[in-house]
Amino acid sequence: MSDDDFLKLEHITKVYDNGIMANDDVNFSTRKGEIHAICGENGAGKSTLMKQLYGVEQPNEGRIIIKGQEVKLTSPQVAIANGIGMVFQHFMLVPSLSVAENITLGIEPTTGLKFDTKKAAEITKSVSDKYGFDIDPAARIRDLTVGVKQKVEILKALVRGAEILILDEPTAVLTPQETSELFVQLRALREAGHTIIFISHKLGEVKSLCDRVTVIRRGHTVGTYNVKDVSESDISRLMVGVNVESKVPKGKANPGPAYLVAKDLELFDLNGKRVVNDISFTVRSGEIVGIAGVEGNGQEPLVNAITGFSGGGSGTLSMGGFDIRSMSIHELREKGLAYIPEDRMSTGASGTLSICENMIADKVDWKRYNKGLLLNQPVIKEDTDKWIKDYDVLCDGGNQKVGMLSGGNIQKVLVARELTGLAKLIVCDQPTRGIDVGATDSIRRRLVNMRDSGSAILLISADLGEILNLSDRLIVLFEGEIVAYFPDVSKVTEEELGYYMLGVKRMSAGQIEGAYSVQ
Amino acid sequence: MSNKSSKGIAERLRSISVQTRHEILRMAVAIAIGLGIAVVLIVLTAKDPESALTYFVGAPFMSLSYFSHMIEVIIPLLMSGAAVCIMFSANQFNLGLEGTIYLGGLVAALSGIYLVPNLPVLGPIFSILLGGLVGFFIIAIPALLQYKFKANIVVSTLMMNYICLYVGLYFLFDVFKDPASSQHTYPIGSDAGLAVLIPGTKIHAGLFLAVAVVIFAYVLLYKTKLGLSIRTVGQNPKFAKYVGLSVSGLALVSQFIGGVIGGMTGAVQMLGLYQRFEWTSLTGYGWDGVTMAIFAHNNPKYLPFAAIFLAYFRTGAWVMSFKAGVQIDLVSVFEGVMVLFIMAEKFLSGTYRKMIFADADRKRKERNAAKGGEAA
Amino acid sequence: MSDFAATLGGIFSNPNFYFTVLSTTVPILLATLGCAIAENAGSTNMAEEGIMILAAFFGVIGAAYTGSVWIGLLVAVVVGAVMGLMIAYFALYLKVDIILVGIAVNLIGSGLSAFLMYVITGDRSATTSLHSGTLPTISIPGLSDIPFIGTIISNQSVLAWIAYLAIPVMSFLLYKTKLGLRIRSVGENPDAASSVGVSVNRTKMAALVISGILGGLAGAYLSMSYLPYFSKGMSGGRGYIALAATAMANNTPVGSFGTSLLFGFFYALSTYSSTLGIPDQLVTTLPYVATLVGLVIFAINVQRKERKMLHESGGGHSSKAQQVADASEA
Incomplete structure (x- = not known):
């Protein structure tokens, strides 16, 4: 040797x-x-x-x-x-x-x-x-x-x-x-x-x-x-390690009733392997709940279940009182689901469609965007232009194809679309991965704004700085189970979080129970 | 933010994306290759290449009848092209138009013989709608088999075409044949056909319908929520599912619409140009629709250009065939070659890389130049 | 009705009927095997129609101008191989969707053959003036003496023998050789193949060339055995039928034999239908309807197999995995 x-x-x-x-x-x-x-x-x-x-x-x-x-x-x-x-x-x-x-x-x-x-x-x-x-x-x-x-x-x-x-x-x-x-x-x-x-x-x-x-x-x-x-x-x-990024300012959360409820939830992958094991937690209106964890510890199946991409499993999973697993994605969105997926190019946006078309893809049923049998193009254009401006999307205009934009700008389009819907529950999966600092900062500020205006937000991120900065409450997933729960994130350090994420430490069942908070 | 009004033409040209510019270049080169091959074949084989080429390139403007022939050719091209554009926009490789056109034509003819032989205007409209209905039912079979069982749509629609042909031939020969003839029906009623628009030509009222169908297809695909949904499904089914669209349902709807237009195409062709139903083989208009959709990049907006282009040279080849003895089948070669090159993603990819690099370089320089003024 | 049964019995007991079945099956079988090998490599070859017609045409021309049907056959095969290469080039290297390549090649094939026929022969519909001849038929002395069977297999074209021999040859190629192994791997999991140094494009190209050669043989049979001349549009949709026959046969050579025989049977039956008093068009429809039904059964089977695999690998949680699978399909 x-x-x-x-x-x-x-x-x-x-x-x-x-x-x-x-x-x-x-x-x-x-x-x-x-x-x-x-x-x-x-x-x-x-x-x-x-x-x-x-x-x-x-x-x-x-x-x-x-x-x-x-x-x-x-x-x-x-x-x-x-x-x-x-x-x-x-x-x-x-x-x-x-x-x-x-x-x-x-x-x-x-x-x-x-x-x-x-x-x-x-x-x-x-x-x-x-x-x-x-x-x-x-x-x-x-x-x-x-x-x-x-x-x-x-x-x-x-x-x-x-x-x-x-x-x-x-x-x-x-x-x-x-x-x-x-x-x-x-x-x-x-x-x-x-x-x-x-x-x-x-x-x-x-x-x-x-x-x-x-x-x-x-x-x-x-x-x-x-x-x-x-x-x-x-x-x-x-x-x-330690994150050097600046933090987004954020006041104290003012949570309302539980909007997303998961109780005794078990999920399985296509091979029948148990990937989420008996977890219970809630996300209340007006708060951001973070899920920390190394990728592959149950986040993906959890997100797929909440957003209606896959059914199955056992236990309760409801949004605003409705059983998620009995609803189609369309119905979930009508009830106020917004979802920022991890995979922005193949799921979150369609590169060959224009910015306008991407922006209203989930809103084509809205009265505002239809005039008789036709789409109301001027209103769509007007709103898209406004969103482009609000979200600071760098582009040549609403008719540009999304695929021509940079990663950060595509993400802004996606976030704009999701947050301008009903957005009562926002599921964010790696919302700022791989995008530039400016876009990251603006997206994080947006999420905090949405929280303050009453949205329930579930944040999944591998970026611990982001998780610690944005979350009001925090759950750690390890091998499909909740191994830690922090009701107050301000006291948590990245180092401590790392121990739980990597399975070095684990909290007691009593401590974890707090994740399920109906009020 | 943007001050569009002050944009000059040069700038607007530059604002066309590199992709679009490259696509235009590719299309131009593909057409050049197609035409080049046709010209070479004509020069090599025609007895009098000069006059053959003259007819090939200029025939439609040489006489009214040639020009009207071109318009006749345009009608089914527009209609089947619109049908295929709608189906291909949802990314459905439905090749079943041939069958809908064949039976749509037969049913329209029967309607014109037996149901509404003497009803002006409304009669032909009824017959055409009946053709559309038949088209719907024909396409519904493979479309539903795909929807329910995931049966391969390419194969099932090809089979459907033959089923339509032979079922049609059975009715033609064994049920509705004019006993005095070998292979056609009784003539349709005096008011059952489509009116001729310009006396002395065969340009018929189907032209209006064809234009209307193209406009309908364009408005549907680009101006309605159904069309946007269909295109979203076609461009990226995963994204479509994510925003809550029913992927398989929309695929089904797009095929239903295509089928209806297909049936109507057959009906219009029959009532516009024939006195009797006498088709003993599939017509080929369905395949023309595929060629048209490829030329138009699935956007009905471009169908008129594609139709005029194809009809122009088809007319040229047609005239050339009886004036200069060059077989009309040359156009199939010409069209096939162009389809290959237009659809070749990697064709001229070296040029594309150069273009995209130049564009990125230009943008970088612009950014650097602007950096002083607008600090981000 | 008993008349009908008697006539039908008469047809089915006549060895000539089976002779016709075997000979009408030949071009479909060759094209189906061609589609099958391409499909095994993960390429849908919709161009057999165009390959067949071009090969049929150039075969006749080659035979007529050299005076040898064998050279005609060689020309047809070479044309098929070149078309296979061309399809591979456009589909694999220029990245044209392979279905569209098929459509374009069919367009070119029908157009070019008709165009050149007039240029070369001055005929518009068929090359009857060329006297290109037919390939010899084979009757094996011992076999042709067997009653009934002797009549069926004697005097079949040499290409018919080649076609039926092609079934075991293709089976051998696909399942017993290195190339076959690579073709199947490339079709099933191209990443796996390329990760161990098997070139995906080159393997697919080999499959498409073989597919083209088989299409070339089918074309040669049409214009140099089935008929002694080339006629416009003589491939008559057999290339599309082949695609369907392949799909229904799950891309296996033996299965291809079964499904192409089905088409051959009904083709042959339709030529006898006038004696049966039923319309031949409806008899001709049967194989297409059968294909539609076959496709559905095949698709249902595939789905069931997928479910079963999930079920088995799911072990204790199978029912839940099943739900997941169902949900993801919906």
Whole structure:
């Protein structure tokens, strides 16, 4: 464990086409035969870094050095040839093919014209036996459990001679049993001399499995540490860091009755896995309730359920006294739901429609915008112009296509549309992610204004500064459960929040109960 | 904020987005390639290339009958184009217009023979509406099969076309055939056909309806909430669902409207140009509708230009075929090639990248220049 | 009615009827296999109609001008392959929607063949003046002596034999070879294929070229076996039928055989319908109606399978997962 030059990433800088700098002078190195964790908040730049290592993206600046040789990883094939393998969160498998066919795809053994099924099975069997994976080469992928599929992915990399194995949040989809089985195998791989790069938020797992950890924050490397020298709280503190943004001024909330009520709510994903586990909370009119948590801890299914995108599950979920799950999205919106989705380009806006059309897309039924059978274009234009002005959208006018605007301006259009509806309940999912400081500030001020004029606001954000600044009350989600509840956010520090978000600490049931406050 | 009135033409031109400008360029190059291929084929094959080319390029202005032929051709192009624009706007690849046109024509003819042979004005209107109704029922089958069972709309509408054809042929040959003929019905009543507008030509009252249908399609798609909803669904179904629209319901509605227009197209064509129903194969107007929608980028506003353009060269090719012995089928090649290049997203993409970079560069310079005055 | 049954019985006991079924099935089968292999690679090839007509035309021209039907066949195959390449280029590299490529190619195919026919032969409807000839028929001595069956399979065109042989060949190609494995992976999960270095575009292109070759063979059969000349519009919508037959066969070669046989059967029956006293047009409608029904059954099956998969993987929470799935469909 001395060869620190086994893999080196030096001064990596990556700027995406939309201008976001995902990696800013990142340095990273691993030794042969270690399990090296990369930790960082969402959007810190971990995935971008790994994509560059696997040849999916190319760095704008910096060097990648493998065994002392500088390499240009222009495609996954080149990366594979350099002994790098990657297991993505979303499996890259062909469901109708067998395990052996998936594993040998691209390097197929043949006899004459024929794909040699036997040889493929042998290859699979031999590598699977070598590392103690118990896998049936003839099984169809679609019949396998998630855990086994992941093993197939790992074998796929190993068959191609991967010495460096990147695992992107591998345990996110696994049961605890599958996780511990995976860890046994990863340790065996380490013994066999493989290097494993383990991307995770789960600090417990990092502590138990990894040798060293590199922490990345906002595109920079914070540092690399021996896992045995740092505690989970240390890592958590390093990851979260302190926000330098200015705060939006905000008075005391004046909450009314509970508008959004979730009681004993349980939700399941498409695989039937429980993703939200028995949670109860309320959002009252005139207050902002924040949900903090590392992404993937139940926020997405929760938001989908509240906004009518998916039904199912058990427990109570109501808005203004109406059962949410018995209503269509259209009805929910008529009753005052506003929703600022995380995915602004594919869900929140239609890039090929004009600003006007995007602005009134949810309001086409309004009397104001219809004159007889036709749309009342002058009024639509007038209102859109007013909103463009109010929300300070930088554009060439209401007829410009939304897709031509910058991210921050698209978000302003979206926020304007949502907040100019009834907006009795506003669900905001990462409302300011990836947009410029000016737009961020104006959107946050808007939300506070809406609160003061009586809207109930549910805020989901990975930006702790934002959560702490805007929320009146705060819930922390971890593995689909509420693990902390803060009735008064002003006393909470980012560091403390980090402990709960990463599962280091947990409040008692009695403390959490307060989240469900009808008055 | 914006002082539009003071904008000069140059500035307004510049305000057209790079995308639009690039689309116009691509369209122009596609047309040039199509025409180029047609010209080359004519020059290589015609006995007298010079006169053949003259007819191809100028025929509609050479005589009144040629000009009227062009107008005749425009009528079904406009109507089926409008139908396809509405369906494609909802992103529904419904190719079932052929069937609606065929049976719409048959039913209108039967109506003109048996139901309203001697009722002026109202009779033809009734027959055309009946054709529309038939179109609705025909399209409803594949549309509902898609809505309920997610049956592949491309395949089911193609099959529907043949079902319509053979069912129609059965009625033509076995039920309504004029016994004195081999393959047509009795003639329609004296007042059942559409009136000729200009004596000495075949330009018929269907032209008014075609124009009305195009205006209807444009107003529907761009001036009503239903149209906005249909386009929202077509542009981004996820967004449509998010703002509370019924995605599959709107897809259904757009196809119903398309089907009605399809049936009416057949009826108008039948009552405007024929004395008897004598179609023994699908007409091809349905496919023309697809070509039209592609040329018009699914916006009915551009249908008149597309229709005039296509009809102009179809007339040229038609005249060329009997004046200079060059087969009229040349236009299919010409149109097919243009469709390919107009729809090619990556065609001239290098130029596009240069254009977008130049635009970004210009904007940056403008911003830098303006920075002194308006500090943000 | 008993008369009807007797006539029908007469048709069904006549080996010539089955001979006709097999020969009318050939072009549909070839085109269906072509659509199936493209569909397996995730590309809907709606252009078989255009490929067939161009191949039929150029095949005849090639045969007439060289005096050899075999060269005619080769020309047809090459035309098919080139069309496949062209479709791939426009759909994969210039990013035209592949359905629209199909529509455009069909337009070009019907136009170009009719246009050139007049240029080359001076005929407007058919190339009967060319005397391009037909491909030989095959009768295997032992087999043709078997009663009934002998009549059915003897004197079928060499291309008919090729078409029926193409079923196992395509099965082998798709399920037993490296290329087939890649074609299926690219069709099912292109990201998976490209993540291990399989070029998605190149694989799709290979599938489309094979698809084009099969369309070329179908065209050659039409103008050099089924009829001894090319006539305008002779593909007669078989390319579209092939698309439907593929969809109904779930894109498998053996299934394609079944569904194209269905069409061949009704085609053949419609030629006998006058003796049955029922309108041939209505008989001709049957396979299209059957396809519509088949499509619906197929679509329902797909949905049920998806539900079942959720159900199984859902384990203890299956009923809840089911609700989620139902809600997301609505």
